[in-house]
Amino acid sequence: MSRRGDWLTDFRVRNTASIRLRVNGEEHALTVPSQRTLLEALRYDLGLTGSKQGCDKGDCGACTVLARPRGAPGRGEAILACITLAQDAQDLEVVTIEGLAGPGGLDPIQRAFADCGALQCGFCQPGMMLSARALLDKNPTPTLPQIQDALSGNLCRCTGYTKIYEAVQVAAGLRVPTHRAPVPSERAGPSDSKAHAVKEIVP
Numbered sequence: 416m417s418r419r420g421d422w423l424t425d426f427r428v429r430n431t432a433s434i435r436l437r438v439n440g441e442e443h444a445l446t447v448p449s450q451r452t453l454l455e456a457l458r459y460d461l462g463l464t465g466s467k468q469g470c471d472k473g474d475c476g477a478c479t480v481l482a483r484p485r486g487a488p489g490r491g492e493a494i495l496a497c498i499t500l501a502q503d504a505q506d507l508e509v510v511t512i513e514g515l516a517g518p519g520g521l522d523p524i525q526r527a528f529a530d531c532g533a534l535q536c537g538f539c540q541p542g543m544m545l546s547a548r549a550l551l552d553k554n555p556t557p558t559l560p561q562i563q564d565a566l567s568g569n570l571c572r573c574t575g576y577t578k579i580y581e582a583v584q585v586a587a588g589l590r591v592p593t594h595r596a597p598v599p600s601e602r603a604g605p606s607d608s609k610a611h612a613v614k615e616i617v618p
Contacts, residue, residue: 430448430449430450431446431447431448431449432446432447432448432449432451432501432502433445433446434446434447434456434501434502434505435505436453436456436461436501436504436505436509437485437507437508437509438457438461438463438508438509438510438511438514439463439509439510439511439513439514440508440514443460443461445460445461445501447460447501449502450500451500451501451502452496452497452498452499452500452501453480453496453497453499453500453501453503453504453509454466454468454478454496454497454499455468455501456501456504457480457496457509457511463511463513465511465512465513465541466478466479466480466496466511466512466541466542467538467539467541467542468497469497469538469539470497471497472497472498473495473497473498474570475539475542475569475570476495476539476542476543476546476568476569476570477538477539477541477542477569477570478495478496478497478542479493479494479495479496479541479542479543479545479546479568479569480493480494480496480509480510480511480545481493481494481509481510481511481545481548481549482494482504482507482508482509482510483507483508484506484507484508485506485507485508486508487508489552490510490548490549490552491507491508491509491510491549492549493545493546493549493568495568510545511541511545512540512541512544512545515544515545515548522544522548523586524544524547524548524551524582524583524586525544526586527582527583527585527586527592528540528543528544528579528582528586530582530585530592531578531579531581531582531585531592531593532578533574533578533579533581533582534571534573534574534578534579535573535574536572536573539569539570539571539572539573542569543566543569543571543579546565546566546568546569547562547565547566547582547583547586549565550562550565550566550583551583551586551587555587556587556588556589557583557587559580559584562580562583562584563576563580566579566580566583581593
C-alpha cells in the first residue's frame with residue numbers, strides 16, 4: 416500500500432468511534448465517524464428515515480426526536496438530532512417517529528394529526544408530532560399559546576399551522592376535529608363531443 420494509502424487508513428481509524436445507541440427500546444452497536452451526528456446515525460446506519468434531514472443546523476426541527484437519560488421514566492424531551500453527536504447520545508434512550516406508536520396502535524397525537532388533516536407534504540410531520548408529544552407528556556392540557564411556543568422550533572412550509580395546533584388540542588382532548596362540508600361547486604356544462612380532425616401544421 417502506498418504511503419498515501421497508509422495515511423488515509425490511519426486517519427480513518429483514528430477518526431472513528433465504536434458507540435452504542437438505544438433507540439426505540441433496542442440496543443445498537445455501531446462504528447461511525449467521530450463527527451457523525453445522531454441524525455446521520457439514525458438515518459444512514461440504522462435505516463430510521465422518519466427523522467428528516469432538513470437544514471442540518473438546528474433551525475427547522477425536521478430532525479426532532481425524543482430523548483431521556485437511560486433508565487429514566489417517560490419518553491423524554493424533544494432534541495434536535497442534526498446538532499447532536501451520535502457519541503453524545505450513548506447515555507440516552509432515543510425515541511423516533513418509528514417508535515411512537517404503541518401495541519394498541521397509533522399514538523393519540525398521530526391519530527389527531529391524521530383526523531385533522533394537519534399536514535400536507537409530510538416532511539416536517541415526524542418532528543412536529545414528536546415536539547407535540549413531548550409537550551403533552553409534560554402538560555396534558557396546554558393552552559394555545561403554550562402549543563404555539565412548544566412547536567415554534569418546527570417549521571412547516573405547506574400549512575398555516577392552524578390545523579396543526581388544532582390537532583394538538585384534539586390529542587389533548589380539548590376539542591374535537593373541525594369538520595367542514597366541502598364547498599359546493601357548479602356542475603360543469605356538457606363538453607363538446609364532436610371529433611375534430613387533427614390538422615398538421617407544416618412550417
